[in-house]
Amino acid sequence: MVLFTTKFVQRASLFVSFGGLVTTIITTFLPLWKTMNSDLNEMENWYEGLWHMCIYTEEVGIHCKAFESFLALPLDTLASRVLMCISIATGFLGVAAAFFGLQGVDIGTGRERMKRTLLILGGVFILVSGITTLAPVSLMAYIMVVKFWDENLPDVMPRWEYGEAMFSAWFAGLLPNHTPCSAASTSSRPSGPPCVSDWPSPANTHPGLPSHRATWLHSGPTMGGCLSKPKPVEVKVELSLLDKEKEVDLMSPNGKASPFSECRPNGSLGHCSDEDSMTLRPQRKHRDYIEASVCHVKDLENGQMREVDLGAGRALLIKEHGEFFAMGHKCPHYGAPLVKGVLSKGRVRCPWHGACFNITTGDIEDFPGLDSLPTFQVRVEKEKVIIRANKQALQTQRRSKAMSKCSAVINSSTGFSHVLIIGSGPAGLVCAETLRQEGFTDRIVMCTMDKHLPYDRPKLSKCLESTAEQLQLRSSDFFQTHDIEILLEKEVVSVDVKTRTVTFRDGFKMEYRKLFIATGSRPKPLSYKGKDVGNVFHLRTPEDANSIATLASSKNAVIVGTSFIGMEVAAALTDKAHSVSVIGIEAVPFRKALGEKVGKALMKLFESNRVKFYMLNEVWEMRGHNGQLKEVVLKSGKVLRADVCVIGIGSSPATAFLKQSGVHMDSKGFIPVNKTMQTNIDGVFAGGDVVMFPLALRSNKKVNIPHWQMAHVQGRVAALSMMGKASDIKTVPYFWTAMFGKSIRYAGYGDGFDDVVIQGDLDELKFVAFYTKSEEVVAVASMNYDPIVSRVAEVFGSGKTIRKRDVE
Template sequence: MNDAPAQELPDLTQGVAHADLLHAGKLVGRVGEAEVLLVLDGEKIFAVGAHCTHYHGPLVDGIAVGGEIRCPWHHAAFDLSTGEALRAPAFDRLPCWSVERQGDRIFVRSKREAGPYVQAPTGNIERIVIVGGGAAGFSALFELKRAGFTGVLTMIGAEKAPPLDRPNLSKDYLAGSAPEDWLPLRPASYYAENGVDLRLGATVSAIDPAKGAVKLEDGEELAYDRLLLAPGAEPVRLTIPGADLPHVSVLRSLDDCRAIIERAKTAKRAVVLGASFIGLEVAASLRAREIEVHVVAPEKVPMARVLGEEMGAFVRKLHEEHGVIFHLEDVATAIDAEKVTLKSGLSLPADLVVAGVGVRPRVALAEKCGLAVDRGVVVDAFLETSAPRIFAAGDIARWPDPHSGDKIRVEHWVVAERQGETAARNMLGARETFEAVPFFWSQHYDVPINYVGHAESWDAIKIDGDIAAKDCVLRYKRGGKTLAVASIYRDIDSLRAELEMERALGR
């Protein structure tokens, strides 16, 4: 990675040696104050912005393949010719510059105007309704507008906030290191400016597939030519005594996060119920606020079900090094104003309690209107449900995963975004199978864990590197086949694993 200030980077207007680019394949320079990445992909040379438009990841540390540049951090991809964001979590395109080769030197001087996005056919589709204002709903909306859809587009979100960067609710925003205005995926003005009828704090009470209409709780009826169900998941609520006390919260919405932050201003001791990714990210964020944190969970090793026992043990040790106290193989039985009582009989003083004991897909609406449901809303390879014209994406969708051969449902942000993109194109008439390799990341203090693929079970884990040294790749195998790969500070290996899974399908 090149962390040099822009003024110390080579001035590409003065040219660089072709041999330097040939040696490295990628080279960061500058044009004026802009950092520009030169990329050699096959015989072609491209010049694009040096940083991913998602979280500013350094693209020089990524992979260039097949006319794309892929971000090492969260696996966004961009078209090297146009700069267009090809897949989430990035939505904004990269700037592009013209490249000139004179003899053995390469020059970059002029910035190119952005070309039009390749528009999808819209046929006679005039009215689209999106139910859900989360990752899948927003990415579908964005893709529809980018693809040129000019009909009536309505988004109905149960939350009061417009679509936001939900992963940060348990990470930087909760920790106090990111401002709230960093959360919205687009400014509030974006929706009206792009002709989107955004209904926040609204609930759909019924769907009539035969009529092609949704009915809102207030009685209003909206017709659709295509409907996307993307309501996400809801937190599992505690049923123990004291679960409804004001200092007890779940974390799903912006309002939930605001409530935790407000309580954290005066809290001294917090108890987190659940050692999931969300629960442990909350624990890390509260530790950043110098609050004493206890984590209570029924499992023996945190996250062993997803990451295996060795990685789970590492995550526990990492949190303990930062002061988190674990109470494993135990559960809460009651909460009062001052403490949490555990099944073991132990009492933990607490003036803040966060429950992260899992989520459930919001499938009630789908069940009510007769869609096929099996531990999620059943969709085909095109993300279409059992009812024509109705698609589903995100936390509720159970789809045929071509990589594992299983029907799976994944509760991860990037998967939801990519499904929203595919569903949008298919609602406009494309017949694009959803083949994206599942991906998620989790941040624990300064340690990122990347995970590609999906392994609900495995018979072997092959470890390359040293988990304790935070330099490792873990391959989860079943019958000799790699189903998933987890890594710490092995970004290139993570990208390569994703590529290998794609190529196994002939992509």
């Protein structure tokens, strides 16, 4: 029986060959031939292809750089690039020749011999194309295997592993190798009945990518993949989906009929912290939950954590004081893997930005971030640790605390609010949410000059093209649901503490019972000639960031100031702008905050990414044409071409509206507060960038720390104080910056440090810097050494002292 006609076999073969050619082209230009992840910094993934190298981080995204010199490439990369180009060229020739040799394609009468010749010639070219694809990928695979198992390399040295492009290249090379012969065999008989090729079908011979590929794709943080070294302990997952619903409505989750009668939620009988640990309501179906045996009780020692797979998602399993706990495995702030964090005294600290979560309740206890973590039930049966989790909670990996609502009937147009919050930054937002979480049921109004709902401001200088909606911290539905009123584009011009009245620029007045001032800071102005020139920005809003990114595209950008914001903008523009120039008044950037040694190392990083520095200099004039910036003139006389300029020379507190209010301010405009965030006026609180507060870490010395994390803490403390639940500020200052896919973490208060102890290699940008004052470590910064900063933060938070001699 005839299964396939000659025409069908020829066309199917050509189609498969064409698919192999397309895959080869895509593979050639993908930067995924090699991948590498360092155990020291799980947030970074490196990728290398034949044309460029990329680095990906959760915070910044992907940043790529093309290889600059063809001849300077490693021999294997050079050979692979040449062979892949030959493969593409021969593939095109092969597909074109075979197409004109197909039956049904008219190239003139009486040219059957030419058609057979073209078909055979096309088959030969396609075979060559497949071979020249298999050769380079096999060569690079062999070299990677040899280097991966090289015993001369230290164990801590990360190794390159197979990237996705390796597998697609093998697939592309093997796929067309069986098809030319099919096409050629059917061309040997120009007439007569159709025949079936003796060659096997590609679908049967090559089922596709290796079955382990999907596992490899998710193995980044543990340096898994095809070349991974075996783990000493395997986690055996036994799934038992609870799909049976028999008598579910009548079962008591803690009764004898329940399969969970011995369940110990998070290691303690009867304690439940969230909806997943609560007594099951009758309407909750078993199919909403999953249960898995994740390990043996002896697999974890006290103080250890492990990320486990439950089938429907992953969880963090913790063992402390002989009891097991389970919770979400990702920090809800930026998604950091908490298994890489620090476990101490019943809470886990995030390795990236220092947020802390209670392992029993999942509640967030230190910031940044707004959400808590879900917790899951844990029990031990026959020496096996079993976790029962809500499937939806496994997917979301976050949980909002329960909040009350406003019980009073309030007309939103009335000029009275029980709590009035000025400012919609992290301090104001956390204050409002904490009030509702603590059971406050009266009216809360938050007013702001911004025209957007609260958004993630630190991302503005790192992701210039992000919109306000993409950066939004909470939706409008969230505020409506929890009765938190927000007045946008409302600028406060005065406060009268005697009548407890706030006046807005539009004339509207609002009385308050409690007032929280969290207006943040304003950019410091720069003195120069040419103030009327356009395209000069202070980065404050998403619109500013978007305009900067658009105007700098393929143009000349100038950054004035070496503050963290200015340097982050410079880094973000290097892959967009034609040129990026930075002007600073000091010899090296970051000298005051991070020290001269670290500043020089970072300066080299920027210079290697095409950023030019003009240090020990200032701006004299901005020159424009038709009202738009064209040149920046320095006091040294140097003239820089500029199409857009960003000024980042620092900030000052936005408290001018308080001058006649009676609220005490110092000479710089900062508001002194006590440990409960209260000002000198009863019922008036302040937090965030505008305050001088007592820092427990420095013996309650009053300091100003304009950190995103610190503002969260102060908002919470102020809210608790308003409700008579006074709580001191016991947090450790923690901040971060990111540039070119690399992050610096910093914990402590290093103002006035007198020495810096460096461990690691500054040239390799893999270091820890300990800042000391009078033989005591007062702060720490690191790059590519997670979670050392979080570890030190835990030590600081416990009240212990680290001596300089301990880190030298």
